[in-house]
Amino acid sequence: MNSTDIKNAGLKVTTPRMRILQILQEGHLTAEEIYKELAAQGSEVGLATVYRVLTQFENAGLVIKHNFGDGRAVYELAKGEHHDHLVCIKCGKVEEFIDDVIEQRQAQIAKEKNFKMTDHSLHIIGFCASCS
Amino acid sequence: MNSTDIKNAGLKVTTPRMRILQILQEGHLTAEEIYKELAAQGSEVGLATVYRVLTQFENAGLVIKHNFGDGRAVYELAKGEHHDHLVCIKCGKVEEFIDDVIEQRQAQIAKEKNFKMTDHSLHIIGFCASCS
DNA sequence: TTGATTGCAAAGAATTTGCACTGGG
DNA sequence: CCCAGTGCAAATTCTTTGCAATCAA
Numbered sequence: 334m335n336s337t338d339i340k341n342a343g344l345k346v347t348t349p350r351m352r353i354l355q356i357l358q359e360g361h362l363t364a365e366e367i368y369k370e371l372a373a374q375g376s377e378v379g380l381a382t383v384y385r386v387l388t389q390f391e392n393a394g395l396v397i398k399h400n401f402g403d404g405r406a407v408y409e410l411a412k413g414e415h416h417d418h419l420v421c422i423k424c425g426k427v428e429e430f431i432d433d434v435i436e437q438r439q440a441q442i443a444k445e446k447n448f449k450m451t452d453h454s455l456h457i458i459g460f461c462a463s464c465s
Numbered sequence: 466m467n468s469t470d471i472k473n474a475g476l477k478v479t480t481p482r483m484r485i486l487q488i489l490q491e492g493h494l495t496a497e498e499i500y501k502e503l504a505a506q507g508s509e510v511g512l513a514t515v516y517r518v519l520t521q522f523e524n525a526g527l528v529i530k531h532n533f534g535d536g537r538a539v540y541e542l543a544k545g546e547h548h549d550h551l552v553c554i555k556c557g558k559v560e561e562f563i564d565d566v567i568e569q570r571q572a573q574i575a576k577e578k579n580f581k582m583t584d585h586s587l588h589i590i591g592f593c594a595s596c597s
Numbered sequence: 598t599t600g601a602t603t604g605c606a607a608a609g610a611a612t613t614t615g616c617a618c619t620g621g622g
Numbered sequence: 623c624c625c626a627g628t629g630c631a632a633a634t635t636c637t638t639t640g641c642a643a644t645c646a647a
Contacts, residue, residue: 459581
């Protein structure tokens with residue numbers, strides 16, 4: 334996850350893009366959160382730019398965009414392997430998990446329904462250990 | 466799914482509410498679609514009312530609201546048993562399915578993570594049999 | 598140099614809310 | 623009769639876009 338990835342995506346390596354990529358290392362963030370983090374770091378990057386860069390990164394396969402149902406999108410780096418999420422409705426924390434049994438069942442169900450799966454998402458919503 | 470359910474929810478039985486409940490029998494619909502269907506039926510119900518009624522129905526447990534990731538919410542009647550969805554990104558069709566193996570694994574994962582699950586959703590996105 | 602990138606402000610899309618009017622019980 | 627319910631328009635929230643200035647290659 335560095336300037337090379339940006340170049341490979343056919344994008345110029347700019348300060349906003351580098352910083353956003355770096356901030357995304359922190360985990361699951363909304364555009365607004367990234368924008369504020371940038372401001373906190375002293376980078377005066379516009380919110381529109383954050384959205385544009387995130388969209389470009391998403392199209393390039395560098396980041397994944399999620400809709401956890403609270404109205405705003407959440408972004409995370411595409412770290413390769415697919416995984417699902419546990420989302421805390423109190424503190425907003427997002428935990429990841431992978432379950433091969435579920436993955437297999439999903440593929441099986443899609444197959445049975447003659448459905449060509451391009452994507453899938455599983456969200457477990459509730460209270461995390463700290464917020465119970 | 467009739468006027469009794471509306472009453473039990475502590476709501477008055479009005480024409481807009483009855484009609485909306487009836488239209489929801491059709492399946493998975495957006496607020497806009499319900500609004501247009503109402504108009505097509507000759508009921509001049511405002512879009513704001515559609516949203517308000519849907520929210521009330523959701524709070525009353527009569528309907529379930531989904532976010533399939535395309536920006537707008539989709540509503541369906543709460544027919545009791547939990548189920549997951551296959552969503553066609555071409556024609557918009559929504560198929561339902563239930564898989565006990567997946568349900569069990571989810572509960573197990575939440576338990577392992579010491580996570581108090583209040584809700585969960587699994588979406589399989591892709592092309593349905595007709596749109597492949 | 599020069600087209601890609603950015604910032605800002607304005608535009609959009611989905612949903613919510615304020616308020617005066619209407620209607621169900 | 624009386625307050626819940628509704629319509630309409632304005633307000634919100636999140637995200638996208640137009641355009642002139644700016645910057646990476």
